[in-house]
Amino acid sequence: MSLKSAPKKKRWSWRSQAFRGLIYQIVAIGVIVLGVWFLASNTLTNMRVRGIQSGFDFLNQPAGFSIGESLFPFDSAESYWRAFWVGLANTLRVAVVGIILATLLGTVIGIGRFSRNALVRGLCSTYVECFRNIPVLLQLLMWYLLLTEMLPSIQNAWQAGPFFLSKGGFNYPIPIWQAGHAWALAGLVIGIALAWLYHGWARRQFEATGIIKSMFWVPLGVVLASALLAWLLGGAPSALDSPVKGEFSVENGGALTPEFLAMLLGLTIYTASFISEVVRSGIASVSRGQTEAAAALGLDPGLEIRLIVLPQALRVIIPPLTNQYLNLTKNSSLAVAIGYPDLISIANTAMNQTGRAVECIAIVMAVYLTISLLTSLLMNSYNKRVAIQER
Amino acid sequence: MNLKKLKAAAAVVATVGTLIAAPAQAGKTLDAVKAHGQVVCGVHTGLAGFSAADSAGKWAGLDVDICRAVAAAVLGNSEKVKYVPLTAQQRLTALQSGEIDLLSRNTTFTLTRDASLGLNDTVVTYYDGQGFIVPKRSKITSAKQLKNQTVCVQSGTTTEKNLTDYSKANNLNIKTVVFEKEEAATAAYFAGRCISYTTDASGLASIRNKVAPVPADHLILPELVSKEPLGPMVRRGDDEWFAIVKWVIYGLIEAEEYGITQAQVDQLKASSQNPAVKRILGSGDDTGKLLGLDKDWMSNALKATGNYGEIFERNVGPKSALGLPRGLNNQWNKGGLMYAYPLR
Numbered sequence: 001m002s003l004k005s006a007p008k009k010k011r012w013s014w015r016s017q018a019f020r021g022l023i024y025q026i027v028a029i030g031v032i033v034l035g036v037w038f039l040a041s042n043t044l045t046n047m048r049v050r051g052i053q054s055g056f057d058f059l060n061q062p063a064g065f066s067i068g069e070s071l072f073p074f075d076s077a078e079s080y081w082r083a084f085w086v087g088l089a090n091t092l093r094v095a096v097v098g099i100i101l102a103t104l105l106g107t108v109i110g111i112g113r114f115s116r117n118a119l120v121r122g123l124c125s126t127y128v129e130c131f132r133n134i135p136v137l138l139q140l141l142m143w144y145l146l147l148t149e150m151l152p153s154i155q156n157a158w159q160a161g162p163f164f165l166s167k168g169g170f171n172y173p174i175p176i177w178q179a180g181h182a183w184a185l186a187g188l189v190i191g192i193a194l195a196w197l198y199h200g201w202a203r204r205q206f207e208a209t210g211i212i213k214s215m216f217w218v219p220l221g222v223v224l225a226s227a228l229l230a231w232l233l234g235g236a237p238s239a240l241d242s243p244v245k246g247e248f249s250v251e252n253g254g255a256l257t258p259e260f261l262a263m264l265l266g267l268t269i270y271t272a273s274f275i276s277e278v279v280r281s282g283i284a285s286v287s288r289g290q291t292e293a294a295a296a297l298g299l300d301p302g303l304e305i306r307l308i309v310l311p312q313a314l315r316v317i318i319p320p321l322t323n324q325y326l327n328l329t330k331n332s333s334l335a336v337a338i339g340y341p342d343l344i345s346i347a348n349t350a351m352n353q354t355g356r357a358v359e360c361i362a363i364v365m366a367v368y369l370t371i372s373l374l375t376s377l378l379m380n381s382y383n384k385r386v387a388i389q390e391r
Numbered sequence: 392m393n394l395k396k397l398k399a400a401a402a403v404v405a406t407v408g409t410l411i412a413a414p415a416q417a418g419k420t421l422d423a424v425k426a427h428g429q430v431v432c433g434v435h436t437g438l439a440g441f442s443a444a445d446s447a448g449k450w451a452g453l454d455v456d457i458c459r460a461v462a463a464a465v466l467g468n469s470e471k472v473k474y475v476p477l478t479a480q481q482r483l484t485a486l487q488s489g490e491i492d493l494l495s496r497n498t499t500f501t502l503t504r505d506a507s508l509g510l511n512d513t514v515v516t517y518y519d520g521q522g523f524i525v526p527k528r529s530k531i532t533s534a535k536q537l538k539n540q541t542v543c544v545q546s547g548t549t550t551e552k553n554l555t556d557y558s559k560a561n562n563l564n565i566k567t568v569v570f571e572k573e574e575a576a577t578a579a580y581f582a583g584r585c586i587s588y589t590t591d592a593s594g595l596a597s598i599r600n601k602v603a604p605v606p607a608d609h610l611i612l613p614e615l616v617s618k619e620p621l622g623p624m625v626r627r628g629d630d631e632w633f634a635i636v637k638w639v640i641y642g643l644i645e646a647e648e649y650g651i652t653q654a655q656v657d658q659l660k661a662s663s664q665n666p667a668v669k670r671i672l673g674s675g676d677d678t679g680k681l682l683g684l685d686k687d688w689m690s691n692a693l694k695a696t697g698n699y700g701e702i703f704e705r706n707v708g709p710k711s712a713l714g715l716p717r718g719l720n721n722q723w724n725k726g727g728l729m730y731a732y733p734l735r
Contacts, residue, residue, distance in 0.1 A: 050509035051627045052487060066555045068541075068567045076555045148582040167583045168541070249539055258584060259568065336546070339568040339579060345546060348480055348571065352547035355508035357484050 043358065058354045059084075065349055067341050069257050080350055087346030088367060094260060094342070095329040095371075098267040102328060103321075105268060106275025113280050124276070131273040137334050139270055144262035144338040151258070154249060162242040164250050170261060171243035174254040180234030187230020194226060195219035212303075259340035263332065271328045278324060282317035283309060314386040322379035326372050333368070343367060420492050420625075420632035421465070421683055429471045432458035433491040436476040436573070438594060439601040440707040440715075441497050441517075450474050453706040454495040457516055457623055457640065460692040461493060464639045464684060469695030478572060479547035483508055486626055493636060495623040497591065499549045504624070511633050514640040515622040516699075517707075518719035518728050520615030521553050522592040524599060527610050529586055534561075534614040541566045543585035545576045550590050553617040577602055587612075591619050596713045635682050642689040644731035646671055646698035648722055653697030656690050671734055678734055689734070699729065 012019060047054050063083040066076045070086040071093060112124035131139070148167055152158060157166035164171040175181065202213035231237075243253030286309050294304040335342035343364060351360040424430050434442035434454055442452040450472075459469035475491050486494045487509050497519075498504075500512040523542070525531045534557070544550055546569045558565040568585055570576035577598050580588035588598070592615060599606050623640070625633050649668050651659055660672040669675030672690045679688040696702055703720060707713045721727025 047509070049628065050487060051507075052509035053507040064555060065551045066558065066565075066567055068569065076559065145582075148579060148584040153583050246539075249541065251539070257568075336571040337575060339543070339570045339575065341569060345569055345571070349546050349551060349569065352480065352483070353503070353552060355483060355503065357487075 047358070052355070054356065054358065056356075056359055058350075058356055058359070061354075063350070064353065067346065068339075069255075069260065069341060080354070083346050083350065084343070084363065087341060087343035090340065091329075091332055091335075091342040091344075092371075094263045094267065094335070094340070095332050098264055098271065098328050098332070099325050101264070101268040102271040102275055102324070105272035106324075107279050109272060109276035110279025110283065113276065114283060128273045128276055131269050132277070134270075136266060136270045136331050137337060140262060140266035140334055140338055143265045144258065147258040147262050154245070157245060157250065159245075162240070162253070164243055164245060166250070167258065168250055169255050169257040171250045171253050171255045173240040173242040175237070176239045176241050178235075178237040178239065180231060180237035183234025184227050184231035187233075188223065188227040190230070191223035191226030195222045198222060257340075259335070259338055262338055263335050263340050263342075267328050267331055270331070271324055274324050274327070275321065278317055278320045279313075281320075282313035285316045286312045311386065315383070318379060318383040318386060322376050322383075325375050325379065329371055329375065330368060420629045421635065424465055424492055424632075428466060429473045430458060430462040430465065430493060431473045431475060431491045432461075433475050433477045433482055433485050433494040433496055434458065435496045436478060438497065438573070439597045440711065440713040441593070441597065442474075442476075442495070443601075444474075444476075451706070453517060453702055454497060454623075456696040456702045456706065457495045457643075458493060460643055460696045461636055461639050463695035464642075464688040464692040465635065467685065467687070467691050469692075479545055480571060483510065483624075486510060486624060489626065492632070493623055493625055497594065497621045498624055499591075499619045499621055500624075501549060509627045510624045511627050513623050513625060513633065513637045514644075515620040515728075516640060517593060517621040519591040519593050519619040519621050521550055521589060521617040521619055522595050522615050523587045523589045523612040524580070524595045524609050525587045525612060526583075527608055531586070532610070532612070534612050534616065535563070537565055537587060538563045539566070540586045541568060541584070542587045542589055543568050543570065543576045543580045544589055545569070545573045546571055548590070549617070549619070554589055557616040591621070593621075593707065593713070593715060596707075596715050600712050600714070631683060635684065638682060638734065639689070639692055640699075641731040642671060642692060642734055643696070643699040643702065644722075644729050645734055646689070646693050647700040647729075648724070648731065651693060651698055653693060653701055656694045660690055667733075667735075676735070 014020060044054065059080045061080060062077050063080050064076055065083075067074050067083065067086050069090070071089045072086070074082060074086045109124045109127055112120050113128075115121050115124070151165060151167050154166045154168045157164045157168070159165075162173040198219055199215070202215065202218075206212055241253055243250045243255070290308055290312065291304060294308040299307065332342060333344045336345040336348060339345075347360045347364045351357050354360075432455075434450065434452075437443045438452070440452055442450060442454040444450050455474070458472045458474070462472045463469040475485065477485050477491075477494075477496060482494055482496050482498060483504065485491050494510075495516075497517065500515065504510055505512050523534050523537070531537065537558075540563075542554060542565050544554060544567050551567065551569065554565060554567060557563070568576075568579060570579065573590075577588060579585060581603065588595070590598075592611065595611050599609050599611065603609050623636060625636050645667075649665065649671065651668060651671060656672065659668055660674050663669060663672070663674070666675055670678055672693075673679060673686040673688065677686045679686045682688065685691070697705070700722075703717065704710060707715045709716060717727065719728045721729060723730035
C-alpha cells in the first residue's frame with residue numbers, strides 16, 4: 001500500500017462514470033418500456049373505441065378453410081392453431097430445402113469462378129451478375145409463369161417411367177411403408193455409427209503413422225451397405241405408390257406443386273448467387289502463399305482444398321453465409337404472390353376471416369424472429385467450432 | 392452534454408407521443424369530408440363493371456357510382472372523390488384505420504364483419520352468389536363434377552370459406568391454390584394451373600368478359616354456392632355518416648321506383664306533384680337537413696349517377712359488356728330484392 005492513495009471516489013456521485021452509466025441505462029430502458037407501453041395501450045384503446053375485438057382466443061376456433069398442400073393432413077374443421085402450424089411447416093419446408101440446395105449450388109459456382117477454364121469462369125460470373133441483380137419477387141413470378149405456362153396440361157403430361165411433369169406439378173412414386181423400411185432405417189443409423197467409429201480410427205491411424213485413409217468412399221460404403229443389408233433382412237419391400245394419370249389430375253404418389261417448385265427454384269437460384277460470392281471471398285481471403293506451400297509439400301489439389309484452404313476460408317465464409325440463410329428464410333414470405341400456402345398466406349387468410357390483424361401480424365413476426373434467432377444461434381455455434389484457435 | 396442530449400431526446404419522444412396519442416374522434420367523418428372537400432373512397436383495384444380505371448385514369452363502375460353519388464350528395468360535386476384502390480387483404484384495415492371514409496368494393500356483409508371488426512354494413516347494392524368458371528373443353532357442366540380438382544381462389548375473401556364448406560358438404564375434396572391478388576389467381580386459372588376459378592358470379596362475368604383471351608371458351612357453372620350480399624361499409628362509431636351513406640343508396644333505389652331518371656331530375660323537380668318525388672328531389676320537405684346536408688342532396692346525387700336502375704344498366708346490366716341479368720337486383724315490385732326504406 002502506498003502512502004498516497006488516490007482520492008477516494010464517491011460511488012454515488014455524478015462524477016463517477018459508473019454511476020452516470022447506470023443512470024443512462026435506467027433512463028434508456030425506461031424510455032423503451034414507456035414507448036412500447038404507449039404504443040400497445042394506444043392501439044388497444046383505439047381498437048376498443050372503434051369496437052374492434054381483440055385477443056388470441058380465435059386461435060382455438062375452427063379455421064373453416066382448407067389448405068392446398070401441407071406436410072401433415074389438415075381438415076378445415078381443425079383450429080387456427082393447426083392452420084398456423086401447417087403454414088409454418090410449409091415455410092420451413094421450402095426454407096430448409098432451399099438452404100441446402102443454395103449452399104451446394106453457391107459453393108460450386110463460387111469455386112467455379114477460380115477455374116482455370118475461361119468459359120467456366122465466365123459462365124459463373126454471368127450467373128452471379130444476372131441473378132443477383134434481379135429482384136427476387138420478379139424471379140419467383142418468372143419461374144411460376146414458366147412452370148404454369150410452358151409445361152403441358154395434365155392430359156398431356158410429360159412422362160418418364162413413373163414420373164410425371166405437368167401444370168399440375170411433379171409427381172413421383174413413393175414407397176409404401178412396411179415393416180422392412182423400419183429395418184432399413186435402423187440399418188442406416190447403425191451404418192452412420194460405424195462410419196463415425198471408422199472416422200475416429202482413421203484419424204488416430206493418420207496421427208500415428210501419417211498414412212491418409214479414405215475419408216469419403218469408405219464411410220459412404222459402410223453406411224450404404226449397412227442400410228442395404230438391413231433392407232434385405234427386412235424382406236426387401238419394394239411396393240411403390242405410383243402416380244396414376246387421371247383426366248384432370250394425377251392421383252396417388254408424391255407430388256411437388258408448381259407453387260413449391262417455383263418457390264424452391266427462385267429462392268435457391270437467387271440466394272446461390274450471393275452464396276457464391278461469399279464462398280469466393282472466403283477462398284480469396286486465403287493467401288496465395290498457403291496454397292503454394294501446400295503444393296510444395298506435395299499435397300494433391302483435393303487435399304490442398306480440404307486441409308489448407310477450406311479451414312481458413314470457412315471462418316470468413318460462415319458469418320455472411322448465416323445472413324444469406326436468414327435472407328432466404330425471410331424471402332420465402334413472398335410465397336403468397338404465387339399461391340404457395342406459407343405462414344404469411346395462412347396468416348392473411350386468418351386475418352381476413354377473423355379480422356384480428358394485429359394478432360396475426362404479431363404471430364408472424366414472432367415466428368420469423370424465432371426462426372432467424374435459432375438459425376443464427378446454430379450458425380454461430382458452428383462458427384465457433386471452425387474459427388481458428390489463436391495461440 | 393450527454394444529459395442535454397438526453398433531455399432533448401426525451402422532449403422529442405414526448406412531443407411525438409402526444410402527436411400519435413390523439414385518438415381519432417368518432418362522429419367527425421362528415422366534418423372531415425367537408426373540410427377536405429373530398430370523399431375518400433376505397434374501391435377494387437380493377438374489376439370491370441364494378442370499379443375499374445380506364446386508360447385516362449377515370450374510374451367507372453357500380454361501386455364507383457356509389458362513391459360519386461355520396462360525393463354529390465355531400466359536397467354537391469360527384470368528381471370530388473379520391474379513389475383508393477385496395478386489395479381484398481387491405482380493404483377492411485383501411486376502413487378501420489380511417490384511411491378511407493367509405494369502402495365501396497364489392498364487399499360481402501357478414502356477421503363477423505358487422506359485429507366484431509368495428510365496421511357497419513350499409514345497404515346492399517348488389518345481391519350476388521359465389522360461382523365457378525371452367526374452360527369449356529374440360530366438359531364440366533356442374534360444380535359437383537369438381538371432385539379432387541384444383542381450384543384457384545383469391546385470399547382474404549369469404550370465397551375461400553364458402554369453397555371449403557361446399558367441398559365438404561358434397562364430399563368433393565377440392566384442392567385450393569390461394570393467391571393474394573385477384574390478377575395472379577385469374578392468371579393462374581387462364582394458364583391452366585387450376586381447372587376452375589371461383590368468386591362471386593358478378594366477378595366471374597367481369598373476368599370472363601374482360602380478362603379471358605376468348606370469353607366463349609369459358610363457362611360459368613349454374614350452381615351458386617353461397618349468398619353474397621355486396622355493399623358499401625363505413626366505420627363504426629359515426630352514426631351520422633352511416634346514415635348519410637345508407638340514405639343516399641336508399642334514395643338511388645327509391646328514385647328508380649318512382650321513375651326519376653338522370654335526364655328528368657330538373658324537369659320533375661319543377662313540375663312533379665307527387666309528394667314522394669318532391670321529397671326525394673328536395674322540392675318538398677327538407678330531408679337533407681335531417682342528415683346535415685343541403686336540401687338538394689338527392690337531386691345532386693341523381694344528376695351525377697342516375698337512379699339505381701340506370702347505374703345497374705350502365706355498368707353491369709344486360710346491354711353492358713358484362714351482360715348480367717337484373718335478377719335479384721330488380722325492384723321489389725318487379726320480383727327482385729331492392730326495397731328501399733321510404734325517404735320521409
